[in-house]
Amino acid sequence: MDDATASDTVVNAASALFYGRGVQAVGMDEVRSAAGISLKRMYSLFPSKETLLMAVLRERNATWTSGILASAETATTPRDKLLAIYDFLAGWFNQDDFRGCAFINSFGELGAVAPTVAAAAREHKESFQAYVADLVEQAGGPASLAPQLAILAEGAQTTAAISGTPDAAAHARAAAAVLIAAALPE
Known part of the structure; x- marks a missing residue:
């Protein structure tokens, strides 16, 4: 998966989780899991929450x-x-x-x-x-x-x-x- 696709996947997963439950209630590991990518890859795309x-x-x-x-x-x-x-x-x-x-x-x-x-x-x-x-x-x-x-x-x-x-x-x-x-x- 290229960076643009991975980025879109993470943003879509985070959007659904943040919108549904609130930003503070959702951890980055949960976003990573929903996006289906490694935590290292996610942090290379998005260095912070x-x-x-x-x-x-x-x-x-x-x-x-x-x-x-x-x-x-x-x-x-x-x-x-x-x-x-x-x-x-x-x-x-x-x-x-x-x-x-x-x-x-x-x-x-x-x-x-x-x-x-x-x-x-x-x-x-x-x-x-x-x-x-x-x-x-x-x-x-x-x-x-x-x-x-x-x-x-x-x-x-x-x-x-x-x-x-x-x-x-x-x-x-x-x-x-x-x-x-x-x-x-x-």
Whole structure:
């Protein structure tokens, strides 16, 4: 197995374990076992657990971004692209392995003691907020609408994870539709 394949295998194994049980609850030996490679090889690819976590968060960010963009591609108007965010969330919340936002979870566990984790979480959230701001601008809405819509999405993620039901996506979408209608009168 070449380094790129081995790296992907380790990141995928760590992602599933960290997301399912938490970063601190999972040891590197458990990741190694799930990935099916030697501990020496894994440490040659990822010298520390934090390095591995950062690779996992990069992969999670790429998955999130591609999912959000794909959802928006199905919408035809800027207003519908904004609402597509919540449709994406509904699909995500309905997945059997949904455990909330990996960035919020990682920040909650390690943000106070691992500056790189805190920075990755902030960067991920800022990127999403910039994406929403761009959609709001395309729709001709006021800049103040973007953080309101982003907060609805963030709150829906946390609520869905804690409640264990996907209902928060529909509630956030309904609230977003009201905000959009008020900000973008037809």
